[in-house]
Amino acid sequence: MKLINLITPSANLAELSSIASEHDLLLLRQDAVYLVHKAALPFPGKVLALESDVTWRNITLPASIRAISDAEWVTLSANASQNLLWS
Template sequence: MKLINLISPSANLAELTALASDDDLLLLRQDAVYLVYQAALPFPGKVLALESDINWRNITLPAHIRAITDAEWVTLSANASQNLLWS
């Protein structure tokens, strides 16, 4: 499982999706959390959002995106086979 950290809402999602598989996780961080307003993100795996960034921007998450805490982020990072930062 790869953990892909997305930090910019203007990132090339087509390139990102081409590198991802069904068991990968996409973590929306920083301004990328605004992508939750898109009807559907073209990502084959699960989409998560960092709770602190969601709260800071006062965003309500849709049901298909789960918020995770900083502690959960650390655990996911430690358990992932790869950690990627995508901006």
């Protein structure tokens, strides 16, 4: 499982999706959490959002995206076979 950290909403999501599989996780961080307002994110795996970034931006998450704590982020990072920062 790859953990892909996305930090900007202007990233090339089509390119990102081409390297991802259904077993990968996409973590929306920083301003990338604004992507939750997009009708459908073109990502084959599960999409998560960093709870602190969601809270600071006063965003309501759809049911399809789960907020995770900083501690959960650390655990996911430690258990992932790869950690990628996509911007």
